[in-house]
Each structure stands twice: as structure tokens, then as C-alpha cells.
Amino acid sequence: DAGVIQSPRHEVTEMGQEVTLRCKPISGHNSLFWYRQTMMRGLELLIYFNNNVPIDDSGMPEDRFSAKMPNASFSTLKIQPSEPRDSAVYFCASRPRQGTYNEQFFGPGTRLTVL
Amino acid sequence: SQQGEEDPQALSIQEGENATMNCSYKTSINNLQWYRQNSGRGLVHLILIRSNEREKHSGRLRVTLDTSKKSSSLLITASRAADTASYFCATDAVAGGTSYGKLTFGQGTILTVHP
Numbered sequence: 001d002a003g004v005i006q007s008p009r010h011e012v013t014e015m016g017q018e019v020t021l022r023c024k025p026i027s028g029h030n031s032l033f034w035y036r037q038t039m040m041r042g043l044e045l046l047i048y049f050n051n052n053v054p055i056d057d058s059g060m061p062e063d064r065f066s067a068k069m070p071n072a073s074f075s076t077l078k079i080q081p082s083e084p085r086d087s088a089v090y091f092c093a094s095r096p097r098q099g100t101y102n103e104q105f106f107g108p109g110t111r112l113t114v115l
Numbered sequence: 116s117q118q119g120e121e122d123p124q125a126l127s128i129q130e131g132e133n134a135t136m137n138c139s140y141k142t143s144i145n146n147l148q149w150y151r152q153n154s155g156r157g158l159v160h161l162i163l164i165r166s167n168e169r170e171k172h173s174g175r176l177r178v179t180l181d182t183s184k185k186s187s188s189l190l191i192t193a194s195r196a197a198d199t200a201s202y203f204c205a206t207d208a209v210a211g212g213t214s215y216g217k218l219t220f221g222q223g224t225i226l227t228v229h230p
Contacts, residue, residue, distance in 0.1 A: 106157035
């Protein structure tokens with residue numbers, strides 16, 4: 001298996017622009033997680049899905065952030081409009097099945113820089 | 116302070132020495148996991164210990180869990196330069212015996228192993 005795939009790996013944009021991050025989870029996994037990592041705040045859970053349904057979005061910082069999972073093999077995290085404080089590394093992770101396997105498999109991350 | 120705090124924040128040792136990292140948490144857990152992150156990469160799962168386990172081994176890794184003290188430790192024996200990375204503990208919290216289904220990560224310990 002190729003593992004969790006994220007794109008792009010690096011994104012540089014200007015303040016006010018829309019940013020879309022993409023994630024393809026491991027085939028057969030039914031939970032997907034979006035995290036944000038910064039030096040100041042560490043690794044924060046933004047939102048997670050079970051069977052394509054958002055379960056907990058309490059970590060989404062504000063309405064500028066939105067996430068979708070239209071099917072089991074694809075998810076997006078969108079920031080509109082982007083701000084410099086959104087600069088961070090965004091990770092996507094997937095998990096086989098809640099309850100039995102709790103290990104999460106992380107993608108390589110997208111490094112976002114908002115100028 | 117947040118769930119899953121690691122101690123120390125940074126650890127510098129010589130190759131061949133043992134490295135011990137500690138993690139404290141606040142709530143009841145289903146399990147506790149340790150992850151490793153190499154610079155610029157995603158997190159990789161190392162080991163999971165369930166709440167009814169006290170000790171677990173995997174290769175050069177040894178994890179202990181003390182639920183009465185709400186603490187865990189990760190021991191890496193005979194360290195190698197390739198072990199240089201950040202190490203995170205993550206807790207799978209429960210309420211009423213039911214997992215929330217998500218992990219809360221600590222701030223991590225930066226381990227440097229000098230050749």
C-alpha cells in the first residue's frame with residue numbers, strides 16, 4: 001500500500017487566497033483525521049470523520065476552515081480566506097476501524113506558508 | 116496544561132546509552148500510544164499499551180503505564196544516531212467506558228543521539 005497520500009506537499013500563498021489541501025487515506029480505512037502542527041501549539045486535531053461522516057469538528061479554528069469527505073478515498077481541507085497565522089504543517093491520518101485498531105497512519109504532511 | 120505532556124522537552128545522549136521519556140495525562144484512557152516523528156516527516160506509530168497493561172516491549176522499546184499515576188514512560192535501549200527524532204505520546208480518552216475515538220497528542224520530546 002502507498003500509505004496516506006497528501007497533496008500538495010508544499011503550498012505558498014498570499015493572504016486572502018483560498019487554499020485546498022487534499023488527502024487520500026489508506027484503502028480500507030474508515031476513519032480520517034486532519035491535524036495541524038505548529039511550534040507554538042504542537043499537534044492539534046482539527047476534525048475527524050468516520051465512514052465519511054464528520055464526527056468531531058470542535059478543533060476547527062474558525063469558519064474559514066472547512067473539511068469534506070465525499071467518499072472513502074478522498075478528503076479535502078479548505079481555508080478561505082487564508083491568513084498568515086494559518087501557516088503550519090497540516091497532516092492527514094487514517095485508521096482501519098475504531099474500537100479494535102486505534103493506531104493512526106499519518107501522511108507526509110502539507111507545509112503551508114501564507115504570506 | 117494539556118492531556119499528554121512529555122518530559123523532558125529535549126534529551127541529548129550518546130549512542131549506546133538508554134533514553135527514557137515520560138508522559139503524563141489527566142483523564143481516563145482506553146490506551147496510550149507512542150509515535151515518532153523525524154524532522155519534516157509525518158508521525159509513525161511505535162507502540163500501543165492498553166489501560167489494563169502495565170508494560171509492553173517491542174524490539175529496543177519498552178513502555179510502561181501506571182494508570183493510578185496517569186503516567187507512562189518510553190525507554191529506548193542501546194540508542195542509535197538513527198533514533199534522533201521527536202517522540203510523542205497520545206492518549207485515547209474514554210468517558211463512561213466509551214472511547215472518544217480520537218487521540219490527544221502531547222508536545223513531544225526531542226531526542227538527539229550523538230554518534
